Amino acid sequence: MKIALLGYGKMGQIIERFALERGHEVVLKINIDNLEDLTTSNLKKADVAIDFSAPDAAINNIYACFDANVPVVVGTTGWYGQLQEVKNECLTRNNSLLYGSNFSIGVNIFFHMNKVLAKLMNGFPAYEVQVEEIHHTQKLDSPSGTAMTIAEDIIENLDRKNEWVNELVGTQFDDVLKKEQLLIESHRIENIPGTHTVVYSSEVDEIEFKHTAHNRSGFALGAVVAAEWLEKKQGFYNIADIFNFK
Numbered sequence: 001m002k003i004a005l006l007g008y009g010k011m012g013q014i015i016e017r018f019a020l021e022r023g024h025e026v027v028l029k030i031n032i033d034n035l036e037d038l039t040t041s042n043l044k045k046a047d048v049a050i051d052f053s054a055p056d057a058a059i060n061n062i063y064a065c066f067d068a069n070v071p072v073v074v075g076t077t078g079w080y081g082q083l084q085e086v087k088n089e090c091l092t093r094n095n096s097l098l099y100g101s102n103f104s105i106g107v108n109i110f111f112h113m114n115k116v117l118a119k120l121m122n123g124f125p126a127y128e129v130q131v132e133e134i135h136h137t138q139k140l141d142s143p144s145g146t147a148m149t150i151a152e153d154i155i156e157n158l159d160r161k162n163e164w165v166n167e168l169v170g171t172q173f174d175d176v177l178k179k180e181q182l183l184i185e186s187h188r189i190e191n192i193p194g195t196h197t198v199v200y201s202s203e204v205d206e207i208e209f210k211h212t213a214h215n216r217s218g219f220a221l222g223a224v225v226a227a228e229w230l231e232k233k234q235g236f237y238n239i240a241d242i243f244n245f246k
């Protein structure tokens, strides 16, 4: 498979390593310093594109892939406010896109178990729930895309919560939380690849459900596997469509 890498930073470089190991070829690498190479004719040389760029770059890169009719896997987070618009465009134009806030197997198992746990906790109103995420200090978006997925899945399954609110620890936070609001607490600490915890806390005890990424390899391998899965498909997909847990 010929791959275009849109974003060749921390993730793009590890993705390249896994792609080559799995017998693929990288035919295009785009970074902030060679954006002029992001042309339809260059993109058409690829069977699939993988975007791990920046929140403010993702939409433009996705539309460039749509124009070239190249399936695109989007790992970039921080653009989900425009998800519905991108989905409509993808389906109207018969393009292919797969996105995911987190491509690691461990987190996708965590996503599934988080929904099961949230449903269970409907029977236990004494527990207050909170989501916590920790990432490296270069991260541009807050909360993390993974924390948003976790929070949205809790809201869908736990009747006593209906919206999430984000606090980036170390910045001003004046909100007084309402009972139906779910707090996502974001921490930025040097060199942390990604840690997510769901905490259910009562007067008498606490349940912590936690995923810790030891490095970025799980995200990168997952992105290459997702590209292999998407290559011949048409439509708008989420990483959950690959795992399809019941």
Ligand SMILES: NC(=O)c1ccc[n+]([C@@H]2O[C@H](COP(=O)([O-])OP(=O)(O)OC[C@H]3O[C@@H](n4cnc5c(N)ncnc54)[C@H](O)[C@@H]3O)[C@@H](O)[C@H]2O)c1
Pocket (backbone or CB within 6 Å): 006, 007, 008, 009, 010, 011, 012, 030, 031, 032, 033, 035, 052, 053, 054, 055, 057, 061, 074, 075, 076, 077, 078, 100, 101, 102, 103, 104, 219
């Ligand atoms: N879904 C997942 O599993 C997952 C895992 C890790 C990171 N991410 C997300 O991936 C994104 C990238 O993460 P990273 O750690 O590699 O960041 P990074 O800052 O190390 O790399 C991003 C690269 O994108 C480049 N870039 C900037 N503007 C661009 C543009 N318009 N087109 C193409 N490239 C551009 C920059 O030059 C930079 O090298 C972030 O949004 C992050 O949240 C997702």
Ligand SMILES: O=C(O)C1=N[C@H](C(=O)O)CCC1
Pocket (backbone or CB within 6 Å): 077, 101, 102, 135, 139, 140, 143, 144, 145, 146, 147, 193, 194
């Ligand atoms: O390093 C990042 O940035 C990460 N971003 C994703 C997110 O926002 O959830 C996945 C974890 C790492």
